Amino acid sequence: MEDIIRLEHISKEYDQRVVLQDVTFSIGIKEIVALIGANGSGKSTLLRIICGLIRPSSGKIHNNLAKETKISYVPERFPKLRLTTQEYLLSMGKIQGLHKKFMNRRVKELMDQFGLTEVRDRRMNFFSKGMLQKVNIMQAVLSQPDLLVLDEPLSGLDATSQQDLLGLLQEMKQQDISMIMTCHESVLLDELANRTISLQQGRVQLHSIQGQKSYVTIHFKLPSNVSTFDIGQIGGVPNLEKVDGAYRLQVESEFSDEALLMILNCNGSIWSVTPTEYKEWIISESITIAGEVE
Numbered sequence: 001m002e003d004i005i006r007l008e009h010i011s012k013e014y015d016q017r018v019v020l021q022d023v024t025f026s027i028g029i030k031e032i033v034a035l036i037g038a039n040g041s042g043k044s045t046l047l048r049i050i051c052g053l054i055r056p057s058s059g060k061i062h063n064n065l066a067k068e069t070k071i072s073y074v075p076e077r078f079p080k081l082r083l084t085t086q087e088y089l090l091s092m093g094k095i096q097g098l099h100k101k102f103m104n105r106r107v108k109e110l111m112d113q114f115g116l117t118e119v120r121d122r123r124m125n126f127f128s129k130g131m132l133q134k135v136n137i138m139q140a141v142l143s144q145p146d147l148l149v150l151d152e153p154l155s156g157l158d159a160t161s162q163q164d165l166l167g168l169l170q171e172m173k174q175q176d177i178s179m180i181m182t183c184h185e186s187v188l189l190d191e192l193a194n195r196t197i198s199l200q201q202g203r204v205q206l207h208s209i210q211g212q213k214s215y216v217t218i219h220f221k222l223p224s225n226v227s228t229f230d231i232g233q234i235g236g237v238p239n240l241e242k243v244d245g246a247y248r249l250q251v252e253s254e255f256s257d258e259a260l261l262m263i264l265n266c267n268g269s270i271w272s273v274t275p276t277e278y279k280e281w282i283i284s285e286s287i288t289i290a291g292e293v294e
């Protein structure tokens with residue numbers, strides 16, 4: 001996968017206190033990276049460094065695109081401004097130097113996409129947390145960034161607003177926007193992220209990527225004179241359950257033929273064969289922490 005940016009040996013100190021240490025990784029084009037870790041592990045600091053809001057004490061960020069990489073930031077909190085969404089977005093567009101015609105079209109498009117057209121003339125100080133978070137994301141995507149950096153995008157929202165925003169982030173994923181975000185919600189990890197990077201005390205501890213595992217569930221019955229069925233002979237990690245006098249066997253797809261053959265060899269009757277796909281996190285790189293960060 002082609003990279004958008006690469007962070008190399010990023011460290012950050014505040015008053016000689018090490019907050020980030022030797023952080024190195026890349027963010028690929030169309031990739032959604034979730035940054036996880038305990039409170040105070042340095043996640044927000046790293047996001048702000050990626051956006052250029054603060055400087056690292058050492059290390060470099062390389063822009064790997066042929067053009068200048070457009071990076072936009074969605075901070076954790078968004079203020080209840082006494083402006084309408086339309087007024088706010090148009091002034092943000094102006095600050096960002098966007099062309100008036102493009103801006104008008106883009107603001108309208110975003111209002112529709114985020115479902116805020118009906119409240120476009122209402123001041124944001126009357127908005128719910130979920131609506132404010134939508135505006136927060138809208139201001140960041142106004143200029144169509146290559147990389148969107150989001151700090152806890154679902155935090156403090158109720159379940160309905162979380163689902164609503166998750167849907168919008170998924171739409172953006174389809175539009176090929178790369179993202180890096182901090183998150184505590186497993187729904188963001190499971191349904192959005194392709195990769196997780198775990199920070200511990202300012203250091204990268206673990207990289208994992210989301211993979212797809214295929215299984216086959218075989219529902220079958222054995223004749224009454226066959227009392228045992230030895231799943232130990234099937235490869236992978238098969239799982240056998242007895243359900244209402246019949247059996248339900250789950251095997252990894254690559255071992256399904258040998259499982260079916262075994263059932264037939266036992267004169268079993270096969271009732272159904274159902275393929276299933278599961279997402280799972282696969283550890284791609286693990287780093288041992290040599291020394292504790294003070």
Ligand SMILES: Nc1ncnc2c1ncn2[C@@H]1O[C@H](COP(=O)(O)OP(=O)(O)OP(=O)(O)O)[C@@H](O)[C@H]1O
Binds near residue numbers: 043
């Ligand atoms: N401007 C600052 N000056 C001094 N220390 C800071 C500053 N910003 C952050 N820190 C410290 O850096 C450490 C990492 O903070 P950071 O906010 O990056 O962690 P985090 O992983 O995002 O935590 P959380 O999940 O609670 O948001 C913390 O100990 C914090 O107190």
